[in-house]
Amino acid sequence: MKLTDIVARCEHLFEDLDFNAVKEWKAAQPGRMAIGYMPIYVPREIIHAAGMLPVGIYGGGDQIEVIQGDAYYQSYICRIPRSTVELGLTGRLDCLDGMLFPSICDVIRNLSGMWQLMFKDKYVHYVDVPQNYDDSIGGEFYAHEMQQVREDLAKLRGKPITDDELRAAIAVYNDNRAAIAELYAYRAQAPWQAPTSEVYLVLRAGLVLPPEAHTQLVRDYLAAVKAEQRPKKDNARVVLTGAFCEQPPLSLIKSIEMAGCYVVDDDFVLVSRWLREPVPTDGDPLTALSKAFLHHSVQSSPKYDERREDKGKFLLHQVKTRGAEGVIFAAPSFCDPALLERPMLQEVLAKHKVPYTAFKYAENTGQMAPIREQAGTFADSIKLWSAA
Amino acid sequence: MATIQMPQSQKKPATVQKEDAMLLQKEMINRNYHELATAHETGRKVSATFVPGNLNELLMCFDFARSLPETNALQNGMRKKSGKMIMDAERDGHSEDVCTYVKADLGMMLQGEVGPTGEKLPRPDVLLLSYTGCFTFMKWFELVRQKYDCETVMLHVPYQGDGHISPNMREYVVKQLKEKVIPTLERVSGVKFDIDRLRQYMRESTKAEEDLVAVLHSAKNRPSPIDGYFGGVYYIGPIFTAFRGAPEATEYYRVLRAEIEERVRAKKGPVTPEGELEDEKYRLVVEGPPNWTHFRDFWKMFYEEGAVVVASTYSKVGGVYDFGFRHDPDHPLESLAEYCLGCYTNLNFPQRIDMICRYLDEYQADGLLINSIKSCNSFSAGQLLMLREVEKRTGKPAAFIESDLVDPRYFSAANIKNRLESYFQMIKQKRAAAGAAVH
Ligand code: SF4
Ligand code: SF4
Numbered sequence: 070m071k072l073t074d075i076v077a078r079c080e081h082l083f084e085d086l087d088f089n090a091v092k093e094w095k096a097a098q099p100g101r102m103a104i105g106y107m108p109i110y111v112p113r114e115i116i117h118a119a120g121m122l123p124v125g126i127y128g129g130g131d132q133i134e135v136i137q138g139d140a141y142y143q144s145y146i147c148r149i150p151r152s153t154v155e156l157g158l159t160g161r162l163d164c165l166d167g168m169l170f171p172s173i174c175d176v177i178r179n180l181s182g183m184w185q186l187m188f189k190d191k192y193v194h195y196v197d198v199p200q201n202y203d204d205s206i207g208g209e210f211y212a213h214e215m216q217q218v219r220e221d222l223a224k225l226r227g228k229p230i231t232d233d234e235l236r237a238a239i240a241v242y243n244d245n246r247a248a249i250a251e252l253y254a255y256r257a258q259a260p261w262q263a264p265t266s267e268v269y270l271v272l273r274a275g276l277v278l279p280p281e282a283h284t285q286l287v288r289d290y291l292a293a294v295k296a297e298q299r300p301k302k303d304n305a306r307v308v309l310t311g312a313f314c315e316q317p318p319l320s321l322i323k324s325i326e327m328a329g330c331y332v333v334d335d336d337f338v339l340v341s342r343w344l345r346e347p348v349p350t351d352g353d354p355l356t357a358l359s360k361a362f363l364h365h366s367v368q369s370s371p372k373y374d375e376r377r378e379d380k381g382k383f384l385l386h387q388v389k390t391r392g393a394e395g396v397i398f399a400a401p402s403f404c405d406p407a408l409l410e411r412p413m414l415q416e417v418l419a420k421h422k423v424p425y426t427a428f429k430y431a432e433n434t435g436q437m438a439p440i441r442e443q444a445g446t447f448a449d450s451i452k453l454w455s456a457a
Numbered sequence: 458m459a460t461i462q463m464p465q466s467q468k469k470p471a472t473v474q475k476e477d478a479m480l481l482q483k484e485m486i487n488r489n490y491h492e493l494a495t496a497h498e499t500g501r502k503v504s505a506t507f508v509p510g511n512l513n514e515l516l517m518c519f520d521f522a523r524s525l526p527e528t529n530a531l532q533n534g535m536r537k538k539s540g541k542m543i544m545d546a547e548r549d550g551h552s553e554d555v556c557t558y559v560k561a562d563l564g565m566m567l568q569g570e571v572g573p574t575g576e577k578l579p580r581p582d583v584l585l586l587s588y589t590g591c592f593t594f595m596k597w598f599e600l601v602r603q604k605y606d607c608e609t610v611m612l613h614v615p616y617q618g619d620g621h622i623s624p625n626m627r628e629y630v631v632k633q634l635k636e637k638v639i640p641t642l643e644r645v646s647g648v649k650f651d652i653d654r655l656r657q658y659m660r661e662s663t664k665a666e667e668d669l670v671a672v673l674h675s676a677k678n679r680p681s682p683i684d685g686y687f688g689g690v691y692y693i694g695p696i697f698t699a700f701r702g703a704p705e706a707t708e709y710y711r712v713l714r715a716e717i718e719e720r721v722r723a724k725k726g727p728v729t730p731e732g733e734l735e736d737e738k739y740r741l742v743v744e745g746p747p748n749w750t751h752f753r754d755f756w757k758m759f760y761e762e763g764a765v766v767v768a769s770t771y772s773k774v775g776g777v778y779d780f781g782f783r784h785d786p787d788h789p790l791e792s793l794a795e796y797c798l799g800c801y802t803n804l805n806f807p808q809r810i811d812m813i814c815r816y817l818d819e820y821q822a823d824g825l826l827i828n829s830i831k832s833c834n835s836f837s838a839g840q841l842l843m844l845r846e847v848e849k850r851t852g853k854p855a856a857f858i859e860s861d862l863v864d865p866r867y868f869s870a871a872n873i874k875n876r877l878e879s880y881f882q883m884i885k886q887k888r889a890a891a892g893a894a895v896h
Pocket of ligand 2: 556557558590593594802832835862
């Protein structure tokens with residue numbers, strides 16, 4: 070496939086808030102079901118093992134007008150729950166047979182109960198994850214939580230989910246994660262070839278496509294960009310962090326790039342990169358997923374850092390391994406997890422002499438000029454810094 | 458989330474017993490701040506923990522002097538000191554968008570850790586991070602740890618997403634207590650854990666809980682002898698904080714109960730800062746924490762109009778006792794787990810709404826008022842749906858006001874007063890219409 074076609078397809082999937090890709094997938098075979106999930110992480114393997122399509126719901130972006138959703142939230146609450154409610158109330162999520170709300174913050178936590186009240190005929194479940202990382206404590210708790218999801222979905226489809234089905238799903242997602250890891254490594258190496266505005270769209274496509282198809286898409290994209298020669302610019306290399314839930318508009322990502330920054334790592338759509346190592350496909354599958362969560366998942370604000378010295382380790386790792394020269398903190402307005410975490414990460418960066426800048430956005434931010442200006446100034450200062 | 462000193466009534470106290478309860482609480486709080494201030498001199502270790510899911514009985518087993526940062530923040534709020542602390546924390550890099558309790562605490566540290574009573578508060582030796590019902594707690598103690606490098610122990614309390622406590626959830630909490638929390642507290646304090654000591658404290662807790670529930674239930678009377686929100690925050694003070702399980706708390710609740718029962722017998726209304734409320738006109742249920750920076754002004758807007766809060770959800774943040782839960786000395790760790798899991802903000806939305814509807818019915822309230830707190834996503838996210846659901850289910854009017862806990866910038870007295878006045882009007886009209894329908 071041609072690069073422009075791949076990007077156009079991803080863009081189309083990204084913009085389609087009627088989730089036609091999901092509807093088509095369901096229509097292709099009678100009895101198919103789709104389960105939605107919100108950020109930050111759910112073990113999608115279980116949904117896939119049930120023969121269902123996991124569908125990532127990341128708000129309405131800047132493409133829908135939120136009318137009803139605003140009536141559910143005070144002005145000091147972030148945008149994503151209101152646009153998600155809007156999607157639900159306007160029937161756009163009718164194609165979903167259930168919704169999973171992961172443990173990320175109090176807003177999404179409360180939304181899980183609101184959803185139970187608003188969409189009474191749907192399966193709704195809050196997915197808790199452990200904040201204790203011992204196998205025998207948090208690990209067991211989490212394996213039980215996943216078992217609950219497994220049983221719920223088994224009930225929905227009318228037959229149990231076997232260990233083999235789970236193992237097969239783990240293998241599918243291992244492959245997907247490997248492809249995405251390759252894409253990320255390539256972008257860090259040659260960001261002018263694979264700009265983040267495209268990589269992001271490729272990633273987003275994974276929220277609505279079956280994982281096998283998405284893995285193929287990632288590989289097609291990689292092959293296509295490698296075949297092109299795109300102009301290299303003298304941009305600053307940055308890690309973008311804080312955007313793990315409500316997403317910035319695509320135009321914001323583009324603005325950052327246009328302002329002279331190459332984003333060489335980020336925390337967008339973390340669900341697809343949450344587990345950093347392949348999950349074993351032998352042994353008990355839920356134990357394997359549980360151990361992967363405990364010992365090999367990314368560090369992000371919704372997760373507790375057991376030790377003070379661990380704070381910021383993952384961000385520093387991103388900076389170092391991707392050869393970044395600075396960090397952009399981009400957080401949704403009113404996002405407690407991102408904004409409470411920020412000063413701690415900034416302190417760690419300052420200690421390691423990594424320059425940073427910070428701003429807030431909303432998924433429907435329209436004014437890009439200030440952000441472009443700030444990112445531009447930051448890029449210039451990095452260049453001056455490295456020249457000095 | 459709360460312990461404050463009972464306001465001195467400007468009129469003469471009605472009974473000696475009331476005076477006793479008030480004095481007891483005042484003494485307890487002052488003593489606790491003094492104990493904290495002198496803890497390190499006297500060789501005691503200091504713990505800090507949060508109100509929801511606080512394990513006071515357990516902390517007492519290790520002889521800790523006990524600090525509750527939320528309480529410090531609210532005390533500073535009531536003393537009008539929190540505004541500057543918050544601004545200091547914002548200047549230090551904390552976002553204007555996040556919870557002001559956290560910023561008031563961090564701001565207090567920046568100002569030299571002088572506590573609400575003017576004595577310097579010690580640095581905690583251990584932060585017991587009881588992650589119960591609020592995500593912000595986790596970041597709060599990470600922030601404190603980052604600054605002061607305090608030993609921190611996490612107790613992760615899972616959320617009641619499906620509206621019940623599963624055996625898996627309970628076991629998870631118990632395991633953490635056994636394998637993480639208790640060993641850490643032993644190590645930091647140097648005191649060996651004695652489960653019988655814990656049982657003994659829990660016996661005290663149970664007595665106090667019985668009496669507290671009797672006090673809360675007294676609001677079912679007409680007139681209600683208490684205000685279950687503005688007065689309620691005083692009544693929950695000892696049991697939600699550093700005193701649950703201590704004999705002096707048991708004594709406080711015994712005296713308080715006797716005092717309230719006397720008021721019931723005498724058919725008296727609640728005590729307000731300006732004396733007894735004699736004419737109960739409106740009975741309300743309130744959802745959400747109060748504002749602390751203008752607490753008196755806020756309260757006045759109610760009692761001036763003859764409005765009494767007969768039940769509140771805020772008075773359940775540190776434990777929901779009125780539906781039967783009691784600490785159980787025969788199953789101490791399991792019951793600590795149940796306690797944490799059952800705190801109000803750890804309940805899911807349908808449970809919270811059911812509880813409010815039940816209050817409206819059992820306390821024969823005229824309607825629901827939501828005080829939506831800017832700081833607190835845990836309470837506030839979704840309250841507008843709550844309002845509609847409750848109205849739909851009960852047919853009783855509900856109203857919505859907005860303020861903040863300890864940030865004086867978010868208390869707009871005129872707006873709130875207007876809102877309340879029209880709400881009271883609405884109740885009156887509803888009553889008139891219902892009266893007309895009967896006749
Ligand atoms: S943007 Fe932040 S506060 Fe809002 S729902 Fe997501 S994680 Fe929670
Ligand atoms: S968010 Fe709410 S519950 Fe959490 S610390 Fe702040 S005020 Fe307390």
